[in-house]
Amino acid sequence: MSGEHVLVCVAWPYANGPLHLGHVAGCYLPPDIQTRFEKAKGNKVLMVSGSDEHGTPITVTAETMGIQPQEVVDKYHKINLQALNDLGCSWEPNIDPRGSEFGGALFNRTTDPDHKEIVAKNFTKLMEAGLFEKKVMQQYYEVRKGGGRFLPDRYIEGECPTCGNQEARGDQCDACGVTYEAFELIKPRSKMNPEAEIQVKDTEHFFYRLDLFQNILEKHAQERQSVWKSNVKSMTKQWLDMGLRPRAVTRDLSWGIPLPLDGPDWDGKCIYVWFEAVQGYYTCAKLWAERYADTDSWEKWWKVSSEGKKPRHLYFLGKDNIPFHTIIWPAIILGLNHANRGLDSSTEPCLPTNGDLHLEDNVPAMEYLMLAGGQFSKSRKHAIWLPSFLEQFDPDTLRYYLSINMPENHDTDFNWSDFVERINSELIAAYGNFVHRVLTLGNRLPEGTGIHDFEDLSLCSAEMSKLELLHQEITASLDKHRYKEALRFSMNAAQLGNQMIQNATPWLFINDIEKEGAKESLAKLSFGWRLCRFLSITMQPFLPFSSQRLWNMLGEQGDCSLQDWSSAIDWSIDTKWSDQTPSPLFTRLDLSEIIQREENLVDISQDSQEGVEHTVKGSKKIKDGKKMTEGIKYIDFESFMDVELQVGKISAVKDHENADKLYVVSIDDGSDKGRTICAGLKEYYTPEMMVGMSIVFVANLKPRKLRGVMSEGMMLAADDGRGGVKLITVDGEIETGSRVR
């Protein structure tokens, strides 16, 4: 399988904010692992992606920040590319170190003028082949001085014509579920600019004739049944079963690629982002060839050769993106092939043959990574951002955790304690520690001897065949895009190493190499070097940074990622050694430190919750929030009397060891042992101020652990909402434990 052309297509991140860990697990880490693996096997890999930089949400962001859309996308393109490179994703260098005939990578952007030009040409080509139709549709229009603008449905709300809900969206009401045409919504208003007058205007648009490709796409999906994952199969089937309809390819947009057409009818209209950005896979390959290789070389990755040899196309994306890549994008490719043949809509399109653009082979779409049980969300700020993560952690720790916990078959969850647990006990304790054992033991051998002096492969045949089997299994798993399984097999090799060392007890012999049994024991230690080398090569797609560190510590030269994949089990390679003192591959993580930082993040996200809600798509949560503030809700006397308030005296105040804002307060409540209450008063009181105060506390509040310390109640304090907080104190002396009412 060596020498194959593999095109790795990576979903284009929207340049409207930084990437978070959900993006990484879903579509940025898996293609990098695959690319590294394919390269190690000797395949010629071209990896393409870039920033998706057009569309209304970006103009909205620009408006909010008071800058130009171009500045928004410049900023996030730079941040995201930097973060991906820092994560070790192979976007640099652009040319494969083995030469441009081996491919390379390009992380481009949709605002690239060359991208725009190719897209415009394709647009014209498809239009001239009769694959578009024109239709008039109705769209909301915000009237402004000196010209208004069209608004997408998601930026409109109004009164539902069916149930009267005041917060119905432009095309559908969340309260009763009814859908309607634009003009039916009562009193429409702009979410961004509620004062503006909203009209419904006719607007003419082009639609791509997806319906022409129904049969051929069904055939194509049929051919891919055996390789596609079940989620890809079923989602594609769903679309095909519903029947494909023409889909708009133009929009009333200010920020996008203008239509390559003259005439006032087409002013203010752009090519719809989905139709444009998805072509990036194609434009990017072309531009890569133009800039870094022979101009025509892109065809090796995109076209079925004249002899019928096909490149392999892999698309990496999140589950929400599946139909775009199994229906819409193939339909565009088929349309381009059709037009290139000089045919039009009167002829039935056919599957690619020699010289045509190739369709996707596999679409290993991932499910979602959740954050502590909830969905990552840009607008709700429930996220861990990749750039800030990489400022604090070794990228390989993230790569390990996300790989071993990859959402391959269903959603998986990221949480900090699990992250620390797995890094410390698996990556470090099993893998890192094994490597460190071998290297330090080897270093302690008597002066004048080296690990290679004790090599005796005839004593290690069991280990050799086990590694050979594991190598087969890792390879098979990666070929099937089963990353978790592959990494687990690699980890099994580390475990095998620990067992081998444990059984051989080489520490008993390193100071006395003549002792009975030394030969057998030290032969195993020596084989430990080969096992480390095996690990360095097979871990490299997953953990490129630490693999390279290990590679150097083993005394090997050059770039670990350029080693042949099968050389991991090449036992004829000479054992080498490095003179440098071995140092641990990874540093242990400390959960409490991380939790503390994490707490700050959570606080920030809660504070900023209110201000961002108007941009949240689903409005259900907002409604619930608003109901609670409507009117006064009375409680009856019994309910009030259920709350047991008592007087207490503060006897001691300590810092909570594991929290930023909390004190651990000891209170004399009249009982023998007193009680402990955690209180968030650090910003307002010093311990000295508090000790001795007579305060009022809730005595029958259900005890609860706060950051590890049991809190038995709650002290009353007044809060003006503007940062002023004062404890409620008692006027004069009264016995502690007295009931307050």
Added chain:
RNA sequence: AGCGGGAUAGGUUAGCAUGGUUAGACCGACGGGCUCAUAACCCGUAGAUCGAUGGUUCAAAUCCAUCUCCCGCUACCA
């Protein structure tokens, strides 16, 4: 709301298209061993009514029906 996907030991999960040994793995817990190694390693034990209920079958985690919860798409946040 409609459509699609998911739910398996305390945690993370494999197995499910083609029903058939004791439902496999990693982490954690517990017991023992080791002491070279980053509180690391090795051996062993316990822990799962396979989301709920009903059905098909000689046999169901696996197939069918209904329900619950989570996620996605429909509907410009991966």
